Amino acid sequence: MTNNKLLLGVDLGGTKIEAALLNRDGEVVHRKRSPTPIDSYAGLLSKIRRLCEDLESSAGLSRPLPLGICTPGSPSPATGLMRNCNSTILNGQLLRADLESRCGRPVRIANDADCLVLSETSDGAGSSARSVFGVILGTGVGGGLFINGALLQGPNAVSGEWGHNRMPLERLPALPDQLLKPRPCYCGRLDCIETWLSGPGLALTHERLHREPINVEQLHSQQLDAKHRETLSAYTQMLAAALAGVINIVDPEVIVLGGGLSNIDVIYASMPDLLQAQVFSDISLTEVRAAQHGDSSGVRGAAWLW
Incomplete structure (x- = not known):
């Protein structure tokens, strides 16, 4: 399957990380979940990388996809540092830059509620x-x-x-x-x-x-x-x-x-x-x-x- 037919998303929650591949119709074609590391920021980055690579491997993709990630907080518009995260290990971190470096792919970030409303207004309860x-x-x-x-x-x-x-x-x-x-x-x-x-x-x-x-x-x-x-x-x-x-x-x-x-x-x-x-x-x-x-x-x- 070619890369341009799939989208990659990660939901970084307080207790679990979910990664999924979607087709352009919004259907989840591959999904994987793992517990969220709560005491190691480096471990968190590594876990996200492994989930993304495992999904891409299962879909037979040869090149990494751009990553969209929803987080329990957001980057500061002044510094780019994460803030307002109840998963406090994220606060003060350059999450987007760190993920781009660790995962070798471009990354876009939005908070979890923005991702919820984007999903549900696209083809869900608020459409x-x-x-x-x-x-x-x-x-x-x-x-x-x-x-x-x-x-x-x-x-x-x-x-x-x-x-x-x-x-x-x-x-x-x-x-x-x-x-x-x-x-x-x-x-x-x-x-x-x-x-x-x-x-x-x-x-x-x-x-x-x-x-x-x-x-x-x-x-x-x-x-x-x-x-x-x-x-x-x-x-x-x-x-x-x-x-x-x-x-x-x-x-x-x-x-x-x-x-x-x-x-x-x-x-x-x-x-x-x-x-x-x-x-x-x-x-x-x-x-x-x-x-x-x-x-x-x-x-x-x-x-x-x-």
Whole structure:
């Protein structure tokens, strides 16, 4: 198969790295995953190189492809150094230049939420909308904006980074008192939306409510027990309050949820009524949808960077 028929993407997550080859119709033709090295930057670069080379070998390619990579953060427009990564080993690194040197190929970088929204507006849950806010609910919380056919890219390269606004707890008076102890964020601030709506944030909510670890399988059960139902009720209220702030500013037609927590069905059943109570309008018409391409949205969006 010739190189110009395939695109190469890598999704650099907090717990796993996924590499994939896409054809020009957006179909994943080869895929490989591996755990993310969390304590070695050099090991991380080597792992990405091996994944890319293994995929190219499996596809019978003779020359390296350009690489698109989505990351839990972004390069600074001033220095090129990575910043705002909850995978903190990346912060302060010249990731794009280091990957180009290590892998022997050109590299383009975008954050994971930008890649999600690029994938989902191309041929997914946001393909019919003029304005889409793409949300990552996973190890961290991020966002990306797609307006009138293009990703929104501002001068500070932080468009959509709602996860590091403060959670509007004052809009949630019904939350139990034991939840309201301040939550420090890796960014140095307190009570960032990420500390409440990420996977670790959800687990902490459950622990504070019930003094026991969360059961991930229960979150996806059709018959939730009372404890996990209470935890998800608190979570969806917080999610609606945080998303309402985005709607009040951007007013997107569609919000697409990606990341591991986006697979929890309860979120979608309750969101219309919860948003209606929070948005500064007499009606809330913004639709909240699950990413059509699920866990593949990040790697697909990364490949589409080329």
